[in-house]
Amino acid sequence: MRSWVFVLIGLCVLTSCIENGGLSPDKAQLRVRNVSNVSYDEVFVGAGGGGDMEFGSLEPGEYSDYAEFEFIYRYGFLKVEVGQDTLYLIPIDYVGETQYKRGKFTYEIGIFENRLENGSLTLTFERD
Numbered sequence: 001m002r003s004w005v006f007v008l009i010g011l012c013v014l015t016s017c018i019e020n021g022g023l024s025p026d027k028a029q030l031r032v033r034n035v036s037n038v039s040y041d042e043v044f045v046g047a048g049g050g051g052d053m054e055f056g057s058l059e060p061g062e063y064s065d066y067a068e069f070e071f072i073y074r075y076g077f078l079k080v081e082v083g084q085d086t087l088y089l090i091p092i093d094y095v096g097e098t099q100y101k102r103g104k105f106t107y108e109i110g111i112f113e114n115r116l117e118n119g120s121l122t123l124t125f126e127r128d
Contacts, residue, residue: 028100029066034058035110035124038082045107046077048094063106071099074125078109082116089121104128 023029030047032055034040043055043064050071055064074097078089105127112120 023066023068026102028069028072028102029104030069030072031064031066031106033063033106033108034060035108036060038116040080040082042081044079047072048076071101072105073097075123078121080121085116087119087121089123
């Protein structure tokens with residue numbers, strides 16, 4: 001009888017992981033969204049010590065899948081490749097910032113004034 005209880009508990013845990021895309025609900029989950037009017041060939045996010053992730057290419061308006069991080073801040077290091085151009089958002093530091101260790105979040109990444117020649121990224125932090 002006890003073995004059935006352990007099997008049932010194991011199946012519940014496994015099912016919850018599968019329903020969550022295999023990501024842990026005990027960690028920060030981050031996705032990115034392209035809010036510009038151009039396609040991103042590659043998006044890289046550095047979460048300030050909580051991990052790094054390449055999100056791949058994103059079309060305008062498209063969301064990436066969630067990726068798991070130990071923690072994130074409301075902003076991070078961003079590198080976005082658009083054709084021959086590479087755009088960056090480089091934080092100075094994270095002093096006084098809150099570490100988000102659990103939950104789902106989105107970085108909405110745009111290009112300042114939607115003009116690629118400006119070379120500046122914009123970032124909006126959303127709690128999902």
